[in-house]
Amino acid sequence: MKTLDELTAGLPAGPVVDPADVAAALNRTLVVLDDDPTGTQSVADLPVVTGWSVEDLTWALSTGAPAVYVMTNSRSLDPADAERVNVEVVTNALAAAGRAGARIAFVSRSDSTLRGHYPLEPTTIADLLERAGTRVDGIILSPAFPDAGRVTVHGTHYAGGPAAGFVPVGRTEFAGDKTFGYSASFLPAWVEEKTAGAVSAADVAVIDLATLRTDEDAVVAALSAARDRAPIAVDCVEENDLLLLARALQRAEDAGATFVYRVGPPFVRARIGQAPRAPLSAAEARPADFAPDSDAAGGLIVVGSHVGLTGRQVDALRAATATPEVVLDVPTVLDPARRDAHVLAVAERAAGALRSGNVVVRRGGAFVAGRDAEESLDFARRVSAAVVEVVQRIVAARCPRFVIAKGGITSSDVAGRGLGINRALVRGPMLPGIVSLWEPQDGPAAGVPYIVFAGNVGDDDSLARVVATLNG
Numbered sequence: 281m282k283t284l285d286e287l288t289a290g291l292p293a294g295p296v297v298d299p300a301d302v303a304a305a306l307n308r309t310l311v312v313l314d315d316d317p318t319g320t321q322s323v324a325d326l327p328v329v330t331g332w333s334v335e336d337l338t339w340a341l342s343t344g345a346p347a348v349y350v351m352t353n354s355r356s357l358d359p360a361d362a363e364r365v366n367v368e369v370v371t372n373a374l375a376a377a378g379r380a381g382a383r384i385a386f387v388s389r390s391d392s393t394l395r396g397h398y399p400l401e402p403t404t405i406a407d408l409l410e411r412a413g414t415r416v417d418g419i420i421l422s423p424a425f426p427d428a429g430r431v432t433v434h435g436t437h438y439a440g441g442p443a444a445g446f447v448p449v450g451r452t453e454f455a456g457d458k459t460f461g462y463s464a465s466f467l468p469a470w471v472e473e474k475t476a477g478a479v480s481a482a483d484v485a486v487i488d489l490a491t492l493r494t495d496e497d498a499v500v501a502a503l504s505a506a507r508d509r510a511p512i513a514v515d516c517v518e519e520n521d522l523l524l525l526a527r528a529l530q531r532a533e534d535a536g537a538t539f540v541y542r543v544g545p546p547f548v549r550a551r552i553g554q555a556p557r558a559p560l561s562a563a564e565a566r567p568a569d570f571a572p573d574s575d576a577a578g579g580l581i582v583v584g585s586h587v588g589l590t591g592r593q594v595d596a597l598r599a600a601t602a603t604p605e606v607v608l609d610v611p612t613v614l615d616p617a618r619r620d621a622h623v624l625a626v627a628e629r630a631a632g633a634l635r636s637g638n639v640v641v642r643r644g645g646a647f648v649a650g651r652d653a654e655e656s657l658d659f660a661r662r663v664s665a666a667v668v669e670v671v672q673r674i675v676a677a678r679c680p681r682f683v684i685a686k687g688g689i690t691s692s693d694v695a696g697r698g699l700g701i702n703r704a705l706v707r708g709p710m711l712p713g714i715v716s717l718w719e720p721q722d723g724p725a726a727g728v729p730y731i732v733f734a735g736n737v738g739d740d741d742s743l744a745r746v747v748a749t750l751n752g
Contacts, residue, residue, distance in 0.1 A: 281445035287433045288517060294493030297523035303346070303553025305530045310347035310541075311337075311373045312387040312548055313366060313405070315355040315396050316688030317695055318734035319389040321716040322427065322546040323347070324557040324708035328718060330696040332369045337376035339703060341384075346552040349706070353692035355396050355460075358657075362397045366404040374412060385533075385541075387551075392425035392544035393439055393454035393736065394462060398474050402542045406509050409538070417537045418506030421467055421484075422525065424516035425544040427713025428737045431517040435486040436466045453587070454736070467513035479511060489515040492524050499525070503532035503539075512539075522550030546713065557708040560717055562752040564707070565682070568719055571727030572679045578638035579682035579750055580630065580674060581743075582698075584667065584690025585735025593743035594640060594686075600744045603638050606630045609645035613666040614659060623666050627673035634678045638747060641670060664693050671698030675724050682729040682750045686743070691732045699725045710746045714738060 312319065320328060327340040328349040340348035350369050354362040370386065377384045386405045390396035399419075406416040424432045429441040430449070439454065440446035448465030449455060455462050464470040468484035485506070491498050492515060506512055514525055529539065529551065541547060549556065581603070583594055597603055606629045612622045626641065633639035643663060650656030671694055674680070683699065685691040695701045700723030707717045707729075714737045718730040731746065 281440070281447055283445050284431070284442065284517065287431070287438065287446060288489065291489050292493050294520060294524055297520055297527060299523060299550070299553040299555045301553065302523055302526045302530070302550070305527075306346055306552055308383040308385045309341060309345070310387050310548060310552060311384050312347055312349045312389050313352050313354070313369050313401070314349050314389045315352055315391070315401070317351050317353070317691040317732045318688050318716070318737075319545050319548075320349055320706045320718070320732060321709055321714045321734065321737070322549045323554060323706055326706045328704045328706055329702065330692075331702050332372050334372045334375050334379070336702060337373050338379050341376055341380040341382045346554070347387075347548050351692055351696065353689065353696075354401065355391070356689045356692065359397060359400055363400055363404050366401050367408065370405055370408045374408075385539075387541040387543060387548060389543060389545065389548070390423070392423050392428060392430040393449055393452065394423055394437065394470060395454060395457050395460035398542060402540045403509070405540050409540070414538055416509050416540055418503065418510045418512050418539045420529070420539050420541045420543065421471070421511055421513040422516060422522070422541070422543045422547050424522070425546055426516065426518050427546065430544060432467065432513070432515045433517060434488055434515065435468060435513055437470070438465070471511050471513075484511045484513055487512065487514045487525075489517065489521065492521060496524070496528055499528040500531045503528060504535060504537050506537065506539075509540075519546065519550065519556060522547060523553075526551045526553065556713060559711055560708050560749070562749050565710070565717055565729055565750055566752065567681060567729060568727035572725070574679040574681070576634040576678050576680050577636050578634055578680065579684065579747070580634065580671070580680040581638060581640045581684045581686065581747070582667065582671060582690060582694055583640060583642035583686040584693075585687030587735045589738070589740070590686055590735045592740045593738065594642065596741050597744040597747060598640065601638070601747070603640055604633050605640040605642065606633070607642060607644040608666060608670060610643055610663055611645050611648055613663055614648055619666065623669050624673070627670045627677065630670070631674045631677035634674070634680055638751070643667065664689070668693050668697040675699065679725055679728060682731065683725065684731040684733055684743075684746065686733045687735040695730060695732075699723050699730065701725075701730065704730070710749060711738060711742060715742070715746055
């Protein structure tokens with residue numbers, strides 16, 4: 281465990297970059313394929329679509345925003361489905377860009393702790409671009425998320441925070457992910473590991489902090505030298521590092537280079553030159569004028585994440601506010617004879633609780649393992665469908681004043697299927713650099729604040745603080 285000062289000892293400070301200068305030089309719209317909905321937590325005032333028809337993407341591009349987000353939810357999919365979704369999004373985005381007369385670039389947004397379909401997703405995007413006649417020179421790897429304690433120094437990626445210190449990410453619980461596990465923390469070694477040796481660590485370029493902060497021309501030269509989708513890992517410990525990278529990327533792209541970005545949440549903010557937005561106030565986080573009329577006194581908190589931090593956050597919320605909790609019992613959901621009555625009962629109890637205040641709905645009960653991967657996936661889908669139905673029933677009975685979804689997959693399910701959101705606007709963060717508030721533009725909860733809260737961000741009292749703001 282090391283402090284940030286220890287990790288960066290001897291490294292120079294870089295010149296301060298004005299985000300407005302980056303924004304002024306931007307000459308393309310970023311299409312962000314977001315593998316779970318939490319990627320929007322670092323940005324503000326951008327459109328989001330949960331589907332990817334040419335019409336939806338044309339709407340997003342026609343807003344004139346410098347970036348648009350497409351919720352692929354691909355981190356929850358198997359590789360074949362993830363590839364299919366990426367193909368559909370890129371194909372339709374290219375068609376929509378033609379309609380809208382927009383020049384676009386693609387961002388493959390993924391997890392700041394290195395989980396997700398790599399190299400599949402950026403490779404798929406690159407394949408489609410090259411079929412369309414655009415050569416892809418490099419894949420930019422920038423997983424850093426300083427606001428959430430993810431930093432990259434000397435090519436090694438770390439997770440932690442100022443209080444506890446930082447540890448190489450390969451030694452954290454995230455590296456043990458059952459689907460996307462890994463052992464390497466040094467990004468070139470991680471690339472070699474994830475590509476099963478198809479790309480050697482020696483062939484991965486690293487742009488370290490010293491170069492990034494002192495020699496922009498050298499960074500531009502390194503970027504411009506990339507060929508044949510070469511992976512390029514970039515150090516970052518603070519927002520200004522990402523702005524320095526954005527400025528160098530713009531110069532390299534203006535000179536003819538093309539990149540696909542495989543990045544963590546804050547990269548987009550820096551690349552479009554958007555200054556970090558202050559957390560939304562209680563007044564800014566209220567329902568829109570077009571939200572449905574309702575006699576609800578509180579909001580709905582749907583908890584799907586199972587990481588330890590989420591459990592502590594829910595415990596802190598309930599301890600501070602005595603918020604009632606309704607449990608969707610997994611074994612009961614998986615029993616066809618009991619499932620429907622249980623789902624109805626959970627929804628009715630939660631809707632009733634909203635009359636007097638906030639309510640937490642979470643998945644619980646004994647863990648049920650499938651006999652094989654196929655059955656385990658079936659179980660997960662059935663539980664997800666039950667969560668969606670509960671949310672649908674609650675909203676139909678008594679529309680909440682706000683909805684918080686805790687966990688990436690849960691956020692996607694609740695947004696796209698539970699609340700029927702096709703189009704939304706990201707209004708901004710609820711906490712500094714993290715936790716995103718969307719304003720749905722359609723669906724039965726149009727205008728109701730929808731808060732996307734990743735399972736692995738914040739501290740123990742973060743959920744309670746967000747709820748306090750929403751309570752006004």
